[in-house]
Amino acid sequence: MVLQKRLDYGFNGYQVPPVPRATRSARRRGSFKKKHEENQICAFDLLAIVAGKLLLDKKIAPSSSNTSADKDQCAVINSAVKNKWQDVEKSLKVEACDQGSSDNNIYVSDLSHVHRQGCSSKESLVTQNDLNLGLASALTKPDCAERSNAERLVSGQTKNEIGTFASKAEGDSSEYREFGDCKSEAATKRAVKDEPHKSGMVQSSTVVNMCNLEDPVVLDAKPPALVSSDSRAKVPSCGNRISNSSYPTNQDDLHVVSRDDDENSSGCTHPITTKKFFRPAPRIGDRRIRKFLASKCWKVAPRLKDATVSNSDGNFKPVFRKRQNCYRHQRSERIYPFKKRKHFAYSSPSNSDGGMSCEFVSDFSLKGSNGDASVSRSRMHGGQRTSFLPRDSHVKLRIKSFSVPEFLIEIPESSTVGSLKRTVMEAVTAILGSGLHVGVLLQGKKVREDNKTLRQTGISHNNQLDALGFCLEPNPSQTPPSLSPGDSPFLLQCDTPQPIRRYPPPTGEVHQDICADPEPHVNNLGNYIESDHDSAPSPTDTSMDKSTNSKALVAVPAMNVEALAVVPAHQKSKRSEIAQRRIRRPFSVTEVEALVHAVEKLGTGRWRDVKLQAFDNAKHRTYVDLKDKWKTLVHTARISPQQRRGAPVPQELLDRVLTAHAYWSQQQAKQQFKHQQAETCLLL
DNA sequence: ATTAGGG
DNA sequence: CCCTAAT
Numbered sequence: 147m148v149l150q151k152r153l154d155y156g157f158n159g160y161q162v163p164p165v166p167r168a169t170r171s172a173r174r175r176g177s178f179k180k181k182h183e184e185n186q187i188c189a190f191d192l193l194a195i196v197a198g199k200l201l202l203d204k205k206i207a208p209s210s211s212n213t214s215a216d217k218d219q220c221a222v223i224n225s226a227v228k229n230k231w232q233d234v235e236k237s238l239k240v241e242a243c244d245q246g247s248s249d250n251n252i253y254v255s256d257l258s259h260v261h262r263q264g265c266s267s268k269e270s271l272v273t274q275n276d277l278n279l280g281l282a283s284a285l286t287k288p289d290c291a292e293r294s295n296a297e298r299l300v301s302g303q304t305k306n307e308i309g310t311f312a313s314k315a316e317g318d319s320s321e322y323r324e325f326g327d328c329k330s331e332a333a334t335k336r337a338v339k340d341e342p343h344k345s346g347m348v349q350s351s352t353v354v355n356m357c358n359l360e361d362p363v364v365l366d367a368k369p370p371a372l373v374s375s376d377s378r379a380k381v382p383s384c385g386n387r388i389s390n391s392s393y394p395t396n397q398d399d400l401h402v403v404s405r406d407d408d409e410n411s412s413g414c415t416h417p418i419t420t421k422k423f424f425r426p427a428p429r430i431g432d433r434r435i436r437k438f439l440a441s442k443c444w445k446v447a448p449r450l451k452d453a454t455v456s457n458s459d460g461n462f463k464p465v466f467r468k469r470q471n472c473y474r475h476q477r478s479e480r481i482y483p484f485k486k487r488k489h490f491a492y493s494s495p496s497n498s499d500g501g502m503s504c505e506f507v508s509d510f511s512l513k514g515s516n517g518d519a520s521v522s523r524s525r526m527h528g529g530q531r532t533s534f535l536p537r538d539s540h541v542k543l544r545i546k547s548f549s550v551p552e553f554l555i556e557i558p559e560s561s562t563v564g565s566l567k568r569t570v571m572e573a574v575t576a577i578l579g580s581g582l583h584v585g586v587l588l589q590g591k592k593v594r595e596d597n598k599t600l601r602q603t604g605i606s607h608n609n610q611l612d613a614l615g616f617c618l619e620p621n622p623s624q625t626p627p628s629l630s631p632g633d634s635p636f637l638l639q640c641d642t643p644q645p646i647r648r649y650p651p652p653t654g655e656v657h658q659d660i661c662a663d664p665e666p667h668v669n670n671l672g673n674y675i676e677s678d679h680d681s682a683p684s685p686t687d688t689s690m691d692k693s694t695n696s697k698a699l700v701a702v703p704a705m706n707v708e709a710l711a712v713v714p715a716h717q718k719s720k721r722s723e724i725a726q727r728r729i730r731r732p733f734s735v736t737e738v739e740a741l742v743h744a745v746e747k748l749g750t751g752r753w754r755d756v757k758l759q760a761f762d763n764a765k766h767r768t769y770v771d772l773k774d775k776w777k778t779l780v781h782t783a784r785i786s787p788q789q790r791r792g793a794p795v796p797q798e799l800l801d802r803v804l805t806a807h808a809y810w811s812q813q814q815a816k817q818q819f820k821h822q823q824a825e826t827c828l829l830l
Numbered sequence: 831a832t833t834a835g836g837g
Numbered sequence: 838c839c840c841t842a843a844t
Contacts, residue, residue, distance in 0.1 A: 727838065727839075728838065728839090730838070751833070751834085752833095753832075753833070753834095754831080754832060754833085769831095769832070769833085770832085770833085770838090770839090771838080773832095773833075773834080773835095774838070774839090777834095777835085831844100832843100832844075833842100833843085833844075834841100834842085834843085834844100835840100835841090835842090836839105836840085836841085836842105837838100837839080837840080837841105
């Protein structure tokens with residue numbers, strides 16, 4: 147369910163709201179700040195989904211999966227891991243946590259320096275660091291040779307369909323004090339010693355993180371308890387009665403009921419601690435580590451258990467993509483809006499130069515074992531576009547999860563773990579926030595033509611949908627041509643359709659790239675589902691929500707990541723301010739109408755009131771935004787229609803804008819005049 | 831915290 | 838949208 151929730155966001159093109167600038171947020175009203183914080187949490191959620199899916203594993207992992215077979219497998223893996231790590235200078239130990247239960251993950255740690263920040267050795271790292279595995283990939287050092295081993299290992303595991311196997315690399319990190327919640331090193335070490343070599347392990351889902359760390363850094367991204375509150379956000383469905391009143395009118399308040407992402411994220415109930423993660427604490431010391439960390443790729447391995455669990459059908463045929471292009475996502479200012487920051491000064495396509503790489507294998511088949519997986523609005527509606535046919539069969543799909551594309555990070559060795567976290571966070575946020583495209587793959591081929599109907603494309607209800615896959619891809623527009631973008635970073639595979647529910651015909655929100663182009667690096671993604679969740683409730687949104695809450699679609703997320711962005715670690719300069727520009731959220735006509743109405747009534751200059759009256763529910767619209775919008779509206783109204791850009795605003799509204807503007811300007815002038823007179827009188 | 835304006 | 842200055 148948790149996943150579900152997140153999926154919703156992801157699939158709907160939910161854009162992770164940017165973390166507000168500290169300076170800015172500081173100036174914001176508490177309510178706004180709060181909203182932003184919620185946003186952050188949401189962003190985090192996405193990150194979690196994306197980066198790790200471990201959540202799922204954790205939750206659905208059968209607690210008792212230590213069958214002898216499992217153990218055997220584990221032994222194999224374990225030794226493989228050991229061997230692998232023994233090649234590394236630091237002697238590493240493979241530990242299996244068989245803490246009895248939900249997590250039987252294997253951790254690889256450097257005995258001499260183990261920092262399990264914030265968690266005791268007895269605790270499941272996974273539990274506390276769901277993100278770790280995902281993020282860990284960014285901390286490793288490339289090593290081709292190792293990789294093959296890792297792959298081999300992985301593949302073997304895959305074949306055997308072993309259970310979860312998560313290795314965690316930990317290492318020496320000289321600056322981990324940044325974490326308030328971290329336990330003392332001594333204590334940590336002790337704890338580690340206490341539980342040496344455990345051997346059990348194995349679990350459902352396979353997650354192998356083979357990393358070569360020259361100097362492993364512990365990523366302690368403590369994710370919020372992802373959880374829970376599955377309660378779906380109730381979205382105000384409607385609401386805008388707009389009356390055409392003239393300015394000084396009575397009060398028929400008109401509120402833009404907004405279904406704001408922020409708001410809807412009610413499901414994101416996270417411990418307050420989450421914030422810490424997002425809000426980087428003041429940096430400590432300077433980091434000048436020049437460790438180059440680059441992740442290589444994530445592999446996907448099917449999970450036996452999952453398959454078993456899912457009643458759909460045990461055959462998971464994850465669509466694997468070859469990782470050929472490491473998509474270096476070079477963010478543009480837009481996509482990576484961190485202010486005043488240089489991006490990618492370097493980052494050669496193949497950071498092999500002394501870089502670090504790592505093999506991160508992860509099982510992405512997020513099949514909810516509990517079958518609870520239900521639906522999320524993310525599922526694509528498999529309707530057909532040929533809507534005139536009397537009986538139009540519907541295709542049912544279920545998409546369980548998406549992962550975030552791989553990306554690379556470069557950061558100095560001297561960086562603090564905290565800064566690392568921030569860097570990763572920024573990178574992820576940038577990726578997510580920049581908007582991802584959704585790609586559709588049929589039989590492994592990318593389908594591009596958006597205008598074809600599903601039927602024409604070969605996606606029909608009676609087809610075996612296991613050949614259908616979805617993937618999230620970086621927004622091409624943000625990708626500099628120079629860097630050959632990898633193709634689908636993520637692949638989700640849908641397996642057999644599980645007729646559970648019918649979905650409305652394509653709403654047009656779901657765009658698919660249809661095109662049979664086997665060519666991998668073609669990066670022309672289709673329109674991606676953008677977060678059009680602006681405040682104004684739209685029929686579409688509503689319908690989406692409804693359909694969303696229903697049952698599930700069948701989806702088998704098997705994906706393989708390809709690549710992505712290179713995140714330049716902080717350029718020593720202004721790296722501290724994690725300022726991000728807010729995402730752009732064009733005003734909808736509805737909102738404009740509400741704004742116009744409010745201004746007609748309240749006048750210009752009372753933006754606070756306008757906000758309260760008409761946009762109280764639109765968390766992301768600040769009074770400043772409204773004021774700015776009004777400004778642009780006035781401007782728009784004055785220029786010729788040909789010069790206008792963006793979503794056209796009804797002329798009628800623009801006329802009202804001009805009228806209202808003139809009216810209130812006049813009022814303002816009168817007021818001033820009166821004041822002046824009064825003053826003059828007093829002076830006399 | 832708001833408002834007003836320039837960028 | 839952001840940023841600043843001035844309230």
